[in-house]
Amino acid sequence: MKNVDDLIESAAELAERGLSKGEIADELNVSRETASWLVERSGANRVESTPEPATARPADIHVDWSAIGRDSARLTHVGRAMADLLSKQGEEVDLTIGIEKAGAPIATTVARELDTDLGTYAPAKHQWDEGDIAEKGGGFSQNFATIRDRECYVVDDTITSGTTLTETVEAVRAQGGTPVACCVLVDKQGVEEIDDVPVYSLVNVVQVARESDSE
Numbered sequence: 001m002k003n004v005d006d007l008i009e010s011a012a013e014l015a016e017r018g019l020s021k022g023e024i025a026d027e028l029n030v031s032r033e034t035a036s037w038l039v040e041r042s043g044a045n046r047v048e049s050t051p052e053p054a055t056a057r058p059a060d061i062h063v064d065w066s067a068i069g070r071d072s073a074r075l076t077h078v079g080r081a082m083a084d085l086l087s088k089q090g091e092e093v094d095l096t097i098g099i100e101k102a103g104a105p106i107a108t109t110v111a112r113e114l115d116t117d118l119g120t121y122a123p124a125k126h127q128w129d130e131g132d133i134a135e136k137g138g139g140f141s142q143n144f145a146t147i148r149d150r151e152c153y154v155v156d157d158t159i160t161s162g163t164t165l166t167e168t169v170e171a172v173r174a175q176g177g178t179p180v181a182c183c184v185l186v187d188k189q190g191v192e193e194i195d196d197v198p199v200y201s202l203v204n205v206v207q208v209a210r211e212s213d214s215e
Contacts, residue, residue: 007062011035012042022125027101029158029186032125034060061205063158063186069102078202079109082183085200086153087114090180095145095152097121097179099168103156106185110155117145119152121171123164138167140175147175154182159201165194 007028014024025035068074093116098107100122111118124138140147154168165182172179179197187201 008038008042011038015039015042022123025125025160029063029065029102029160031060031160034062059207060160061188061207063188063205065157065185068185069105075105076109078185079106080113081202082106082155082185082200083110083113085202086110086181086183089153089198089200090151093151093153093180095119095147095150095177097140097152097154097168097172099123099154099156099164100141102158103184106157107155110153110183114153116153119145119147121168123167125164138171140171147172147177149176149178151178151180154179154197155184156182157185159184159187159189159191159199162189162191162194165191165199169195169197 007030010028011024014027015021019027021035021039022032024039025032028035028038030038068078093114095118096107096111096114096116097119098104098110098121100120104120107120108118110116120141120143122138122141152172154165154172156165156168159165165184169179169182182194182197182199184199184201186203186205187199188205188207190204190206191199193199
């Protein structure tokens, strides 16, 4: 995707497929506010007589890492680099948690490289469409390794606001586990830690713009 129009078109296609706005945000690597704006701009699921929304464009950065994700060799190399960032964080870690959807395949490579078990977590935002996301709930997949009071790494593709990573860290602790470190492919916020858990990223994105530029 090269421009905002491409994003709007993709958001429309995803909305027509029945994905929630939270899932659309995850698929496009944007914030929930941006996903809502894109869907509104696309006109998906809107009655024809409804006027064009006047919502201001949110300040956000779209990250397209599909050139990595669509090639298993490239994904493996990136996973190895992320594993290297985590390798010196904790000596008793035997579990890597991948945040669904995109974080799971990256976590698979990280887990293989670091010789840990693999778990996955589906965040609450996948159920979010409108309203308070706090009313929703995420969960760990029973098809993968369980927490069982273990030390673990948490892996995702992108930090947009930090909400999903924070939710996952809290969920790990609620299960009795100890999150030792987090690692992402791209960090759009410059996050150094989440609830006292260090965060590492291969790429940090810094937005340099006047406030009026986002209008």
